[in-house]
Amino acid sequence: MLIHISASNPKPMYEQVVDEIQRLIVTGQLQQDEMLPSIRELSTDLRTSAITIRRAYQELEREGFIYTRAGKGSFVARLSAEKLMQWKMEQVKQALWEAVLQAKRLDLTEEQVRELFADMWLKADQIIKSSGQGGESND
Amino acid sequence: MLIHISASNPKPMYEQVVDEIQRLIVTGQLQQDEMLPSIRELSTDLRTSAITIRRAYQELEREGFIYTRAGKGSFVARLSAEKLMQWKMEQVKQALWEAVLQAKRLDLTEEQVRELFADMWLKADQIIKSSGQGGESND
DNA sequence: CCTCTGTGTATACATTATATACACAGTATA
DNA sequence: TATACTGTGTATATAATGTATACACAGAGG
Incomplete structure (x- = not known):
């Protein structure tokens, strides 16, 4: 999955992650119930802190795009x-x-x-x- | 002159001042060479720090909208x-x-x-x- | 039991915006 | 010359936000 963030982008990094995942979901590049990369994995991939990714995932969950299960992972929500x-x-x-x-x-x-x-x-x-x-x- | 800023606006206050003065200039509500309120006066009017207004004026000057003269004041630049x-x-x-x-x-x-x-x-x-x-x- | 997952908490640094305060220099006027 | 304005330089401080490292705990699955 292609997620890019940039420290030179004036937008906060966690917001860039939110935007990118939202876009992948609404354009069908991420399917319902598909598992997202774990917080730790994505933070390693993007060379950023896990807190940053966690914040993005919390935002996405709050807005209804994903759901998370402790011990299991985070998944794309079912949206019509x-x-x-x-x-x-x-x-x-x-x-x-x-x-x-x-x-x-x-x-x-x-x-x-x-x-x-x-x-x-x-x-x-x-x-x-x-x-x-x-x-x-x-x- | 009507300049409004709001602490609840997510935009930094100095940027709101910049935006507002730019708009007054480009829509002709401020004329060439017209004197702007002084830094201290406007900071009192808007109940904000003089440093904030000064920053806005410096930005406007840097972008060529106004010119300032130490000891005299700040004025609208002559723009075609x-x-x-x-x-x-x-x-x-x-x-x-x-x-x-x-x-x-x-x-x-x-x-x-x-x-x-x-x-x-x-x-x-x-x-x-x-x-x-x-x-x-x-x- | 191990290896993953998310979650809670603590501590810390960097950046940005805003604030108060004081002093200095320039300008205009009386 | 004094006064009252103007912009300018500098110092110090607080608050908010974003990001970081670290550790421990609980859940899930093999």
Whole structure:
């Protein structure tokens, strides 16, 4: 399983772990009831303290993404496809809300923002194409 | 001049001051060469330490929004309308980029995101209307 | 019994934000 | 020249947060 964190990322490391595992769950790369790496194992893999990983797992459990069993491990929770889609939409909605508020505060028009949005989408598409993600061949 | 900061805002107080003054400048509510409140005055007004305000002013100066003169005060820099517009677009662009990246990472389609965007824009319009901003009368 | 697992607790360091305080230098005005 | 403002430099301190190491305990499974 591919989890990456970076000390140079301004986000706290435990939050990076949370984000990454959430993403793997909602995009189906982690299945229901699949066991997660143990706290100690992942802390060794990511070269970070077990307390950091433990904190991430506690957060994920609190938010309902995983469940843990003392002495056994931590597992992906059973979440319906609908719940997963709802969560995804909510995340993007919140991110868009921040962008829209910023645009409003700075007196930009809807047209201007839509154009910026189109630019960012295209740029993201290009970056993803060139990195081989998304199932399309490289140029 | 209306500057508000809040200790309950997760953003550091000095950043809130920076953001607020930047917004007043780029939306024309602060004019070129207009004097800003002094560090001591604003710290009294906002009930915060002068060091906090000073840090905000130093940040604003570093980014070219204001200039300061020891013994005299701090003033709004002379920025062309084009520069101000560029900065505004850049801010919103960055915010949109975060939203688009999030959408990509979560495998949402452009159509889904556009629809969410429309919802957020409409919601922001409604909130602004009901709060009397934007020059329109309250219902 | 051993080897894993999660859990509780203790202690410590680093970074960042914010605070109070004082003194100094610059500017403008009377 | 004195006063009242301004910004600037420096010192000291507290609080919050994130991260780290370490140890011990309890649960689960083979």
